[in-house]
Amino acid sequence: MAAMEAAADAVLAAASRAFCGPAAVFIQIQGCLICLTLGLGWAVAALVRKKEIRRMRCRIVDGNSFAFLCDDVNELEHSVQEKLPRVSVIMPLKGFGEHNLQNWRTQITSLYGGPLEFLFVVESKDDPAYHAVSRLIAEYKDKLEAKVVVAGLSTTCSQKIHNQLIGVEKMHKDSKYVLFLDDDVRLHPGTIGALTKEMEKNPEIFIQTGYPLDLPSGSLGSYCIYEYHMPCSIGFATGGKTFFLWGGCMMMHADDFRQDLYGVVSGLRDGGYSDDMTLAAIAGQHKRLISSPPVAVFPHPLSSDLSFSRYWNYLRKQTFVLESYVSKVNWMMNRALFASHCYLSWGFVWPYIMALVHVMVALRAPYSEIVKDASNSSCELVSMWNLTKVEIQLCNMLSPEGPKVSLGSYNWGLVFIAVLVDNFLYPISAFRSHFSQSINWSGIRYHLKDGKISKIERENKLKYTDLGGKHLYGKRTYPSKTSLLGYLSRTVAQWHQPKKYDV
Numbered sequence: 239m240a241a242m243e244a245a246a247d248a249v250l251a252a253a254s255r256a257f258c259g260p261a262a263v264f265i266q267i268q269g270c271l272i273c274l275t276l277g278l279g280w281a282v283a284a285l286v287r288k289k290e291i292r293r294m295r296c297r298i299v300d301g302n303s304f305a306f307l308c309d310d311v312n313e314l315e316h317s318v319q320e321k322l323p324r325v326s327v328i329m330p331l332k333g334f335g336e337h338n339l340q341n342w343r344t345q346i347t348s349l350y351g352g353p354l355e356f357l358f359v360v361e362s363k364d365d366p367a368y369h370a371v372s373r374l375i376a377e378y379k380d381k382l383e384a385k386v387v388v389a390g391l392s393t394t395c396s397q398k399i400h401n402q403l404i405g406v407e408k409m410h411k412d413s414k415y416v417l418f419l420d421d422d423v424r425l426h427p428g429t430i431g432a433l434t435k436e437m438e439k440n441p442e443i444f445i446q447t448g449y450p451l452d453l454p455s456g457s458l459g460s461y462c463i464y465e466y467h468m469p470c471s472i473g474f475a476t477g478g479k480t481f482f483l484w485g486g487c488m489m490m491h492a493d494d495f496r497q498d499l500y501g502v503v504s505g506l507r508d509g510g511y512s513d514d515m516t517l518a519a520i521a522g523q524h525k526r527l528i529s530s531p532p533v534a535v536f537p538h539p540l541s542s543d544l545s546f547s548r549y550w551n552y553l554r555k556q557t558f559v560l561e562s563y564v565s566k567v568n569w570m571m572n573r574a575l576f577a578s579h580c581y582l583s584w585g586f587v588w589p590y591i592m593a594l595v596h597v598m599v600a601l602r603a604p605y606s607e608i609v610k611d612a613s614n615s616s617c618e619l620v621s622m623w624n625l626t627k628v629e630i631q632l633c634n635m636l637s638p639e640g641p642k643v644s645l646g647s648y649n650w651g652l653v654f655i656a657v658l659v660d661n662f663l664y665p666i667s668a669f670r671s672h673f674s675q676s677i678n679w680s681g682i683r684y685h686l687k688d689g690k691i692s693k694i695e696r697e698n699k700l701k702y703t704d705l706g707g708k709h710l711y712g713k714r715t716y717p718s719k720t721s722l723l724g725y726l727s728r729t730v731a732q733w734h735q736p737k738k739y740d741v
Contacts, residue, residue, distance in 0.1 A: 262592060269589030272582055276469060277621035283475030284625040287632050290477075290532040294635055306636050307349055307428040308435075314351070322352025323414035325434060326492065330359050330389075330401030331421050332680050334366035337539045341424050342374055344640065346382055350430040355410055356384035359401040363388060367421070395510040395691055397682055398485075403507055406495045413492045418513070420486035423450070424537045426636035432533050433489045444494075444526035445517060448487040448534025449474035451629045453643060454652075459549030460540040461649070461656035466553065466664075468622055475625075477532045481522070485514035487534060500524050509690025511562040519568040537633050537643050550663070551678070557668040558677040563689035576672070580665035587662045619654055 297305035304311055312318070327345065346356055358371045368386060375384045387408050392400030402418055409416060415437055417430065433446050449471050454460040473482035494502055500520050510516050521528050541548075560576045563569040623645075630643045671677065676685045678697060685693035 265585070266589045266592060268585050272586045276472075279472035280468070280621040280625040283472050284621075284628045286475045286477045286532055287535070287625070287628045291628070291632055291635060306426070306638055307431060319351030322350070322431075323434065323438070324353035324355075324410060324412050325350065325415045325417055325430060325489075326405075326409035326413040327354065327356045327417045327419060327430070328359060328402055328405035328409065329357070329419045329421050330398045330405070331365065331367035331371065332361070332397070334370045335541060337424075337541075338367070338370065338421060339374065340641075341422055342371060344425045344427075344637070345419060345423070346374070346378060346384060347427070348425060348430045349427040350434065352434070353410075353412075354383065354430065355413070356382065357387055357405045357408055358384065359387045359389050359405045361389060361391060361397055361401065391696075392694065395507055396512070396679065396684060399506045399510045399513050399516075402513060403503065406492075406503075409492065415489055416492045416495065418485070418488045418490075422538060423486050424539070424637075424640075426533070426536070426633070426640075428636065429534070429536075432531060436529060436531050437489060437491075440527075440529070442527050443529045444490070444521050445483060445528045446489040446534070447474065447480070447483050447514075447528060447530050448536060449484050449530070450486060450536050450538035451626070451633060451643075453537055453539045454648065455540045455542045455544055456649070457544050457546070458652060458656060458659070459546040460544045461652045462546075462549045462660045462663075463540060463544070463552060465653060465656040465660045466556070468625070471625070471629075474530045474534075475532070476530055478529055480528055480530045481518070482530070483514040483518040483521070483528055485512070487536065488514065488517065490517075500526075505564050509692070510564075511684060511686065511691050512559045515559050515562060515572075516564055519564050519571070522571075523565060523567060533632070533636060535629050535632060537637075550667070553660070553663060553667045554671060555677055555679055557664065558671040560668065561671055561675060561686055561689070562691075569689060576668055580668055583661040583664040587658055590658055619650065619657070622653070623648075623650065 293309075294305045297309065302308075302311045304314060308314060329342075329345070342358075348354065358367075358375075360368045360371075362368070368388075372386055375382065375386065378384070385408075387404060389401045389404035391397075394400075395403075406416060415434060417433065419425070429448075436446055437443055450467065451471075452460070452464040452467055454464045470482065473480055474484065490502075493499070498504055500523075502517065502520060505516050505520055506513060518528065520526075560572045563572055626648065627645050630645050634642050675687070676683055681697055683695040683697050684691050685695075687693075
């Protein structure tokens with residue numbers, strides 16, 4: 239036993255000495271610079287969001303009680319509203335989970351004053367989402383222009399992209415804009431109006447987008463997903479032009495799809511895996527503008543039982559995106575993102591590993607002469623907290639009658655652990671994606687070849703989606719009509735009960 243302790247002490251002492259050398263000092267300085275850069279990025283993003291909050295408060299003081307909808311209350315006049323363009327909202331659905339009904343309600347109860355249609359697109363009628371959304375539409379049948387579209391199985395692209403393109407084919411012939419939404423997006427009453435207003439103001443905009451504010455459910459997996467999204471949120475908090483695109487919210491010109499401009503349809507249809515990465519590559523290739531308005535931030539409640547294994551599968555899907563591409567330039571950009579993200583992730587984690595070794599040396603030093611000899615040789619988290627606080631304030635102002643989001647529900651100890659875990663695992667996931675060239679997405683395995691989907695296998699092994707915890711295959715175990723209605727009634731009743739993320 240003593241020999242084993244001596245050997246362990248020797249290893250610990252050697253590691254501590256190695257972590258005091260010039261290379262180790264460089265790594266630690268580099269880690270500090272990465273933290274500082276992230277902190278500054280989040281601080282700037284918070285300033286952009288705060289500016290919008292101040293503008294809204296000023297409008298309220300000036301007598302505009304509808305500041306969450308428009309800049310000028312006169313925009314709500316009938317003469318203005320009747321001139322608004324038609325918008326088609328397309329939502330590809332997959333499965334049914336605990337937050338879906340509430341999310342769908344925020345989408346279909348938009349206060350946009352122009353012609354508006356909703357197309358909920360499912361793979362088949364066996365999908366649990368089909369029955370749930372059909373009943374929801376029936377509830378609003380006299381107040382809503384909406385329908386459920388059955389897309390069938392995808393054969394040349396991901397199922398999500400296939401559903402989106404079928405929705406485009408079915409949209410109204412007079413629609414000027416098409417808005418793609420994920421079914422886990424919680425929309426604000428004025429979101430569609432704000433996006434449409436920006437498109438009308440600047441016809442040069444190719445795509446308008448936004449980004450989610452994750453509401454962790456309490457598990458380490460949910461905090462890892464929150465941490466994964468937070469660095470990306472910097473690129474979306476620009477208040478205008480950005481190079482980033484999130485597939486959960488994308489507004490585009492409907493004619494771009496009718497005319498297959500720049501190959502947006504063919505690029506997605508012929509082997510497309512990721513909708514946002516494909517469209518972002520097309521925008522970059524043709525120097526088209528992507529814009530992210532400051533109000534486009536959406537509460538995104540994560541599943542209450544989001545396990546670590548589901549987080550890992552989600553991370554695998556995100557890193558797998560970098561293996562798909564539409565052109566040589568796109569491939570080079572993805573390789574650059576792959577290398578830089580892996581380098582920065584481990585460059586961020588290693589200083590903490592070094593610090594842990596030094597702490598262990600300090601604790602062991604009083605009991606070991608070997609370790610004693612070696613022993614003589616966070617701003618970032620605060621900035622993340624500040625941006626989250628500001629985005630929560632903005633979300634609550636944009637949805638004054640919706641469920642309030644609270645900063646008090648965040649466990650910042652778990653956030654810190656998630657920062658280390660996510661950054662440590664990202665390169666591992668990225669390399670695995672690179673060498674496997676296949677991924678299971680909601681029970682469907684996609685195989686890539688030359689950046690395109692070359693083979694699709696329906697495994698049907700997964701029972702739940704990664705983030706929302708949605709049931710994927712309802713036909714075999716789906717309740718009867720009576721029990722479903724009872725379930726929906728209980729879910730509606732629970733909306734008014736405090737959640738983990740409510741005040």
